[in-house]
Amino acid sequence: MNEPLVPIRAALLREVSPGWARALREDDDGPLDVDAARRQHHAYAQALLRAGVAVAVLPADERQPDCCFTEDTAVVLGRHALATRPGAASRRAEVRPVVDALVGLGCIVHRMAPPATLEGGDVLRVADVLYVGRSRRTNNAGIEALARVAALEGLRVVPVELGEQMHLKGAVTLADAGTAVVDAALLDPAVVEGWGLAVVEAVEPVGANVLALGRGRVLVPAVAPVTAHRLRERGLTVRTVEGSEIHRADGRLTCLSLRIPHAGGWCA
Numbered sequence: 001m002n003e004p005l006v007p008i009r010a011a012l013l014r015e016v017s018p019g020w021a022r023a024l025r026e027d028d029d030g031p032l033d034v035d036a037a038r039r040q041h042h043a044y045a046q047a048l049l050r051a052g053v054a055v056a057v058l059p060a061d062e063r064q065p066d067c068c069f070t071e072d073t074a075v076v077l078g079r080h081a082l083a084t085r086p087g088a089a090s091r092r093a094e095v096r097p098v099v100d101a102l103v104g105l106g107c108i109v110h111r112m113a114p115p116a117t118l119e120g121g122d123v124l125r126v127a128d129v130l131y132v133g134r135s136r137r138t139n140n141a142g143i144e145a146l147a148r149v150a151a152l153e154g155l156r157v158v159p160v161e162l163g164e165q166m167h168l169k170g171a172v173t174l175a176d177a178g179t180a181v182v183d184a185a186l187l188d189p190a191v192v193e194g195w196g197l198a199v200v201e202a203v204e205p206v207g208a209n210v211l212a213l214g215r216g217r218v219l220v221p222a223v224a225p226v227t228a229h230r231l232r233e234r235g236l237t238v239r240t241v242e243g244s245e246i247h248r249a250d251g252r253l254t255c256l257s258l259r260i261p262h263a264g265g266w267c268a
């Protein structure tokens, strides 16, 4: 298959919840700031719009503090999509509004049943392979559920063992179809080279999560200037976006959107 990584057709976002102060996070470094999160979320949406992405922003729910992290609620593979069952039980109610939006966009949405859990932050697509983190949030039954839907699109699933980090895409993402950005403290770069990708090592802790925009363009967190420099040196067009408040709730660039590719292509 090996279709091209294409510019993103559409991205589903959700506003930052008024309940942002209660977002899940591993380190409590003081109260979260909902206004800062909203400003950064808006800047992210603008960056996608400037890249030619059709952005749809769903309304937030006060009872769903993490609802802006739409990536975790579904995996879109083409016509078929999988609605996830997040490993974080407090996040399961986030799935329904995203599924409704995907159905409205013409996707055939499949469900997963208990005890399966999976979060989209654990799924990295590279052409016709889905690398899936086996993590605290994604279990074997979740990986099997994904494999069944992936097969409908002619894709195969390769599990990746994770250590203590939350999601696979905190450790590795794609900058373009052939280049991965890897946090060597979280995942051995040799593993990613074994996938046939060139590796750029991220220097800053959140630098490994970048968003490939297609046509050699990549969105990089502003808090990762050295990683951004390394990507520019490889000839990529780098845009940066401020996400410091989002990162305080363990959010990364990719988790703020659910990307939908143009027909016949894929996005990371």
Ligand code: CIR
Residues within 6 Å of the ligand: 023, 024, 025, 066, 069, 071, 072, 088, 091, 120, 121, 122, 167, 170, 249, 250, 251, 252, 254, 255
């Ligand atoms: C959580 O703990 O679930 C959220 N506070 C952060 C989710 C980040 N999602 C992602 O990286 N895909």
